Amino acid sequence: MEKHKIHIKYMVSLRCIIVVKEELTNLGIKFLNVSLGEVEILGKITKQQKDDLDINLNKIGLELLDDKKSILIDRIKNEIIIMIHHSTSLPKINFSDFLSEKLGYDYTYLSNIFTEVQGITIQQFIIYNKIEKVKELLLYDELNLTEISYQMDYSSIAHLSSQFKKVTGLTPSFFKYIKKKRLNYLKNN
Known part of the structure; x- marks a missing residue:
């Protein structure tokens, strides 16, 4: 199964890691590892899952990052x-x-x-x-x-x-x- 990384802005504490893990689990997104600012996803996530994740993260002050800079x-x-x-x-x-x-x-x-x-x-x-x-x-x-x-x-x-x-x-x-x-x-x- 393929591995992908997604990056999340404003992840600065252990609490952020716990919350992101909960969000991923709630959305049915399989992950291998969650660290500060980065999540290693197992397999691909759908556009809907990514959009939902972005919306849910924004509600708690976090943000998905897309551009390389x-x-x-x-x-x-x-x-x-x-x-x-x-x-x-x-x-x-x-x-x-x-x-x-x-x-x-x-x-x-x-x-x-x-x-x-x-x-x-x-x-x-x-x-x-x-x-x-x-x-x-x-x-x-x-x-x-x-x-x-x-x-x-x-x-x-x-x-x-x-x-x-x-x-x-x-x-x-x-x-x-x-x-x-x-x-x-x-x-x-």
Whole structure:
């Protein structure tokens, strides 16, 4: 039996994978594997099944991807999200080599397409996601800033703090202070 891949935009969590599996099952679409942004289908799906899947996914904030550029952009985003948010440590090679290796394209090509379609560079997208992860780690309160800096592969606490302030407008310690103050307020009211 033939295998086909379909690509789905905005799949960024385990919950998305579960929901997509349910939708596929409900529509009688046989699948081998569902991962972030990609589904491996066993056999062919009818136009009606594809249309129904697209409608059902749209209702839950997901979207089928058809054109090659969109699929590639989504793959780039998914690799970055998996690398930053779903792995225990960042790769020890630079991001450009990592993405080229993972996706099988020259980094310059990936970078140009990403910037053309998204309006920001891959590096800016990586920085934004790293800062989101740092915010999450600060809120967990399990690691100090030195440990977070090391885990997120920053050269120093100063580098992390500088990038954090550029993106959020706050220092990491002030961000943590505001969040704690807000939580205390919510608990007491």
